[in-house]
Amino acid sequence: MADAEKNLDLMEKLVSLCKRRGFIFPSSEIYGGINGFWDYGPYGVRMKRAIEALWWHEMVETRDNIEGLDSSIICHPRVWKASGHLDQFSDLMTDCRYCKSRFRVDQMEDTAVCSNCGSRNLTEPREFNLMMKTFVGPVFDEEHAAYLRAETCQPIFVDYNLVRIATRQKLPFGVAQIGKAFRNEINPRNFIFRSREFTQMEMEFFCDGEQGLEWFEYWKAQRIKYYREKLQFSDDFFRIYEHEKLAHYAKAAIDIEVKFPFGWGELEGIHHRGTWDLSRHSEFSGEDLQYMDHDNGRKLMPTVVETSVGLDRTFLAILGNAYDEDTAATQKEGMEEDVRIVLHLPPLVAPVQVAVLPLSKKLNESAEKLNTDLNRHFRCEFDSTGSIGKRYRRQDEIGTPFCVTFDFDSAADNAVTVRNRDTMAQERVSIDQLRTYLENAIGI
């Protein structure tokens, strides 16, 4: 099978598995769906929150100089004037009906003629803006227009000084935020890779411009380490793309790209944004956002180094990387082996980390008690239906790294079998040691 075909196949399998097993559903499905919107089901939300928690822990909780923020989704419209989102994307566009080219009206020499084919058969100019519009208050007129944030970083810049004062942070320090952002993408594509409502995990690091490039290199290294060690990405699964064309204010920018089922795609951007954002907000708000360095009596506009990740894209990358089909022994008539679908998810983000399975329904009571105990420390699931083999396969398909099987000897020897998802090997573990054993295995 050709690579492209195989990859397409993988995407279809992921979409199907996600729906079937409750990871991700099309939004509003009973009404026919709505383009560019997705719902995270029971297993999906477990995993999504686990990824969020992992990022937050790595970026905020384990660092003294990064503060958290949870800003509103709707901001003052001038925020988007200052950021440039409103003007740059309020373009009037026209399409040539003949050759299908599209032009910005303000860039055309003659607004009645297609510069590509010379046709005069053009559509009426239409306004294109990627920001989602709404109205604040009950009156729906332009004076009350507002926008859902197109990225989570702008409110960080807007609140930067309040955060600094409240926390008494000195440069360099960062502010992180996880939240929804909205864009009216012309054409949402590739499952949850490009949707109109998505979650970003962003951290803006404020520093003295003289150290900007050093901090850029620092965060680049930190983020690569995170993907290698925490999400277990191998070196052939991700790559660094260095921007050749930089925004006028930026000094450096890279993207971390990963191998999605449809090809390489951006997962995270690490950008040196200079003083541009804070300068713009100073200018538009009239508020002086400069920083007073009391150590040397110097006043400066902080430089920003940004790390910006798409949570939904991380989710898709992890899923695609984890999906595997191998073969395993079966007792089905006339068959030696059968296909086994397994998600090799990193245990830290697996929706179910430990499945507790009684070997027989006769053992339900004791096994349920064990499940209740383990549930306090891990994401657990109890299942007693069907044969034990079937239950193992069910767990494989949702990526459960460990199955704990309570059997007929367990009550007597106070031990259970721990079955490994990846190797299918089993190990007898004392119930007293079980929590420690699982914590080590999961990497908590």
Add this chain to the structure above:
RNA sequence: GCGAGUGUAGCUCAGCUGGUAGAGCAUCACGUUGCCAACGUGAUUGUCGACGGUUCGAAUCCGUUCACUCGCUCCA
């Protein structure tokens, strides 16, 4: 937004030229089994994506629309 393809049970799909719906898997119950999708018996499941038209009759033909996939386009 343009072009192409697809849409039938939870999933994968079959339903030829119109006669009002099927398989495998999954799910559930009971029995059996006791560590890798075992077996037996039984059961549940559909506005055939939506709306409209043609027809005595539409999953099937026609139109419109919605969604998904791919290629353009877009992606601050």
